[in-house]
Amino acid sequence: MLLRHTSAEITERKALTINPAKTCQPIGAMYAALGVHGCLPHSHGSQGCCAYHRSALTRHYKEPISAATSSFTEGASVFGGQANLLAAIENIFAVYEPEVIAVHTTCLSETIGDDLPQITEKARRSGKIPEGRHVLYASTPSYVGSHVTGFSNMVKGMLAVAEPTGTKNGRVNIIPGWVEPADMEEIKRLAALVGVDITLFPDTSGVLNGPLSGEFHMFPEGGVTIKQLKSTPDSIGTLALGEWCSADAARHLDSLFKVPCRVLEMPYGLKATDRFIDALRKIAGVPVPEEVNLERGQLVDLISDMHQYFYHKKVALVGDPDPLIALVEFLATVDMCPVHVLTGTPGKRFEKKIKQLTAGMPFNVNVRSSADMFLLHQWIKNEPVDLIIGNSYCKYIARDEDIPLVRFGFPILDRVGHQYFPTVGYKGGIRLLEKVLGALLDRKDRDDSEQSFELVL
Amino acid sequence: MTTKRKPVPLNPAEIKAEMLKRYPPKVARRRDKQIMINEALANDTPEITANVRTIPGIISMRGCTYAGCKGVILGPTRDIVNITHGPIGCGFYSWLTRRNQTDASGAGDANYMTYCFSTDMQDKDIIFGGEKKLEQAIQEAYDLFHPKAIAVFATCPVGLIGDDIHAVAKRMKEKFGDCNVFAFSCEGYKGVSQSAGHHIANNQIFRHVVGEKDEKRPGGFQINLLGEYNIGGDGFEIDRILKRCGITNIATFSGNSTYDQFASAHTADLNCVMCHRSINYVADMLETRYGIPWVKVNFIGAGATAKSLRKIAAYFENPELSGQVEALIAEEMPAVEAARKDVHARTGGKTAMLFVGGSRAHHYQELFKEIGMKTLSAGYEFAHRDDYEGRRVIPHLKVDADSRNIEELVVEPDPERFQPRIDGDRQKSLEAKGLTFKDYEGMVPDMAAGTLVIDDLNQYEAEKLVRAFKPDIFCAGIKEKFSIQKLGVPMKQLHSYDSGGPYAGFRGAINFYREIDRMVNSKVWGYMKAPWQENPELSATYVWE
Incomplete structure (x- = not known):
């Protein structure tokens, strides 16, 4: 057994986290920043943070992750990191020539109280930021929230460049949240299909799903441009996909520039995608084209075809609040039963929301925020499930308990495809159900006796 | 398939100048000293600057002290509960990401390597101090698992807010009575790279664990293997070889290791140092306190493996052992030779670059040499000057503010247990026969004239190098992998081996030959351009009527 020390007996832990279901803020800020063009x-911390985040993102996306660090030493930690950040800004613009640097803090620079607005201003005044280049920043202390919080903070930080012109640009801002590059691409495709001009930020498509062509571009074609970010206050509205990842930035635009916003669930599954399309058409005042109805119908068709295998199957899910809320709703939509739902990210609203979505299930549902995968494993030992949905770390539980696993979320370190195949939208829903069905039926084919083993399923 | 353009002979001085050209003057001055053209002097090597601060803003390969301590050194030990004291990230990123394998298949074997333990410090812990939470976490770990030992690792904020982790550890150790609790002040900002973390880790293992178990283990020819981390099962292959020769491995620091192995390391009769960088000082301390001499070995490369086995046999001066060693080499080499010859036909004359670690950039050149591949440029990520130029430079190393931060243990001979394994006369006679103790000549003497030796290579310089030399393979870590491969050059991870291994020992050599053959000869590198990109002109094409 790989997790041989995990027992079914659940004891309360006040201080020890075992097998976390979250990581720290800065990595979220780094991922978000990669969705800005030329960034x-x-x-801003010791170099290990940057090395760890780059490694984790590289292993997940299988793409170059360029990011720099202030490389604190003991001296900087005692006397403050201003000199390191100023030197870094100067060196980065000289050597790598980005259009934008997006600085995020770490537990180290937050604990010593480095003041990013002040240091950035100093860099600007002393001419370290070349004309037409930008430095964005976000405060992302690792000891508050989770990687999701860091993502949200950096997305909000991008709005520092916003410059309203007073004239509406006819576009809709969409904040997709921490989803895969392929998902961002799919959101853009759906919006184009409905006929709505959007500004998607951040946008890692074209950055973290790049081609292999013998060329290395440190700053690939993709990403939201500074020009687009500047213009976000002129949009007719903002759709924030996910309360945890995207709502802060949307509300910021609303309160500062009176850009009306709606916070929706991430568009995973039938109903959340319905709400997304419906909101898009209403905010832009356009009819929904037949192509979208077709895609929707195909998903409904698949649900009907495969319902027999989904009905009342018990599922354990672990991941981030926004995707989990949408996924739990999706599973409920196809009559599956999420029985254990857990996130490491804090948020009592998460627990409330999941309870609402699973009300009326024929099973007792365990829900926890600020919890860890050790607890999830204990739940599974007490109430076994037919399927686990979560990141690669779940494979240790899946193997020990002999339960099929569908990899979903971050990080996925042992499979590929998540960069390329969207799981948002109707087509993404089909992809998700295909994976779920594949896992369930592979298991059935493995377990069925020779007498009951069948060709046609 | 397109044929690769043969590299034009390049002038290393020009390449170096090109790499430095865009840097601001301050950066150029510093990098200038870390980029060395190997002049291959007869009795000397040119001086390189190493183990100095990383330049802010320059995209380095390096990690931090915590990574070196918790990730590298203590990561591979299976039966210690390693608690990271800090916000969640550090514990999360060092959770199962280094591919250390372990064999915990024995009845009742503990294995905590699949677990991540953290105090997950929150803002209130940063403001009011985290000692209480740490104490509670240690208690909870003890109550849940009753491990032999619990280790605590400090992350950056811990040092800044002044939590006394050593006092907490001491208190809990006394409270439990049957569980050794010790702590590591390995805050990420200490030192200039992972290397500082290795040192902090090894010091504490030496101080708190080595010597805890005096019971002599059975078996002849007892050695410790220092600086072998069982990435991809390297340690398993080395252990297989040692066992077949009749050599007993008391403790590996720290691949596939257990607490008890460390605790009885002082009972061995010889220390064999694999990775000089991460552990040479432990070998020195074991010699001073317990009288165990050390030799440098290298099990990367079939030739190097044979040489290292003979070195160990020479030390013990036992004909039976020598016979077993020779018999094993004779038995293993035909398969190695067959694979080598087969692969050499497709790899001979190709070129490699290695930028990794504190030893591997040196050791792996052996393997490349065996299949006829030339190393054009190499360097370490976190090594010191002695790893480049050899131990003879140690007396001349500058001790700067950063190295002063890392504790040097003052070790005295153990009043009861110090026992020189060989006396002066025997040492002299062994040396006369060619066995060298406490010696490592470094990487540079093994590299050809005109090669570029670059310390702490960064992304910008790596790109320049690859564009200029077009090597057939580049070796570094996961962060570097895809920026190199985008350029159409395969990138082999030599920290964690991608998904391969073992590469040590005889079987490992065969694995490596085949892996490199696969990588440099993969068809994929010929698919970079579509037919219409190769031949964009339309004039000679037929037209649909």
Whole structure:
């Protein structure tokens, strides 16, 4: 057994986290910053943070992750990191020539109280930021929230460049949240299909799903441009996909520039995608084209075809609040039963929301925020499930308990495809159900006796 | 398939100048000293600057002290509960990401390597101090698992807010009575790279664990293997070889290791140092306190493996052992030779670059040499000058503010347990026969004239190098992998081996030959351009009527 020390007996833990279901803020800020065109993320802390985040993102996306660090030593930690950040800004613009540097803090620079607005201003005044280049920043202390919080903070930080002109640009801002590059691409495709001009930010498509062509571009074609970010206050509205990842930035635009916003669930599954399309058409005042109805119908068709295998199957899910809320709703939509739902990210609203979505299930549902995968494993030992949905770390539980696993979320370190195949939208829903069905039926084919083993399923 | 353009002979001085050209003057001055053209002097090597601060803003390969301590050194030990004291990230990123394998298949074997333990410090812990939470976390770990030992690792904020982790550890150790609790002040900002973390880790293992178990283990020819981390099962292959020769491995620091192995390391009769950088000082301390001499070995490369086995046999001066060693080499080499010859036909004359670690950039050149591949440029990520130029430079190393931060243990001979394994006369006679103790000549003497030796290579310089030399393979870590491969050059991870291994020992050599063959000869590198990109002109094409 790989997790041989995990027992079914659940004891209360006040201080010890075992097998976390979250990581720290800065990595979220780094991922978000990669969704800005020409941007080099910068980690203001000791160099290990940057190395760890780059490694984790590289292993997940299988793409180059360029990011710089202030490389604190003991001296900087005692006397403050201003000199390191100023030197870093100067060196980065000289050597790598990005259009933007997006600085995020770490627990180290937050604990000593480095003041990013002040240091950035000093860099600007002393001419270290070339004309027409930008330095964005976000405060992302690792000891508050989770990687999701860091993502949200950096997205909000991008709005520092916003410059309203007073004239509406006819576009809709969409904040997709921490989804895969392929998902961002799919959101853009759906919006184009409905006929709505959007500004998607951040946008890692074209950055973290790039081609292999013998060329290395440190700053690939993709990403939201500074020009687009500047213009976000002129949009007719903002759709924030996910309360945890995207709502802060949307509300910021609303309160500062009176850009009306709606916070929706991430568009995973039938109903959340319905709400997304419906909101898009209403905010832009356009009819929904037949192509979208077709895609929707195909998903409904698949649900009907495969319902027999989904009905009342018990599922354990672990991941981030926004995707989990949408996924739990999706599973409920196809009559599956999420029985254990857990996130490491804090948020009592998460627990409330999941309870609402699973009300009326024929099973007792365990829900926890600020919890860890050790607890999830204990839940599974007490109430076994037919399927686990979560990141690669779940494979240790899946193997020990002999339960099929569908990899979903971050990080996925042992499979590929998540960069390329969207799981948002109707087509993404089909992809998700295909994976779920594949896992369930592979298991059935493995377990069925020779007498009951069948060709046609 | 397109044929690769043969590299034009390049002038290393020009390449170096090109790499430095865009840097601001301050950066150029510093990098200038870390980029060395190997002049291959007869009795000397040119001086390189190493183990100095990383330049802010320059995209380095390096990690931090915590990574070196918790990730590298203590990561591979399976039966210690390693608690990271800090916000969640550091514990999360060092959770199962280094591919250390372990064999915990024995009845009742503990294995905590699949677990991540953290105090997950919150803002209130940063403001009011985290000692209480740490104490509670240690208690909870003890109550849940009753491990032999619990280790605590400090992350950056811990040092800044002044939590006394050593006092907490001491208190809990006394409270439990049957569980050794010790702590590591390995805050990420200490030192200039992972290397500082290795040192902090090894010091504490030496101080708190080595010597805890005096019971002599059975078996002849007892050695410790220092600086072998069982990435991809390297340690398993080395252990297989040692066992077949009749050599007993008391403790590996720290691949596939257990607490008890460390605790009885002082009972061995010889220390064999693999990775000089991460552990040479432990070998020195074991010699001073317990009288165990050390030799440098290298099990990367079939030739190097044979040489290292003979070195160990020479030390013990036992004909039976020598016979077993020779018999094993004779038995293993035909398969190695067959694979080598087969692969050499497709790899001979190709070129490699290695930028990794504190030893591997040196050791792996052996393997490349065996299949006829030339190393054009190499360097370490976190090594010191002695790893480049050899131990003879140690007396001349500058001790700067950063190295002063890392504790040097003052070790005295153990009043009861110090026992020189060989006396002066025997040492002299062994040396006369060619066995060298406490010696490592470094990487540079093994590299050809005109090669570029670059310390702490960064992304910008790596790109320049690859564009200029077009090597057939580049070796570094996961962060570097895809920026190099985008350029159409395969990138082999030599920290964690991608998904391969073992590469040590005889079987490992065969694995490596085949892996490099696969990588440099993969068809994929010929698919970079579509037919219409190769031949964009339309004039000679037929037209649909």
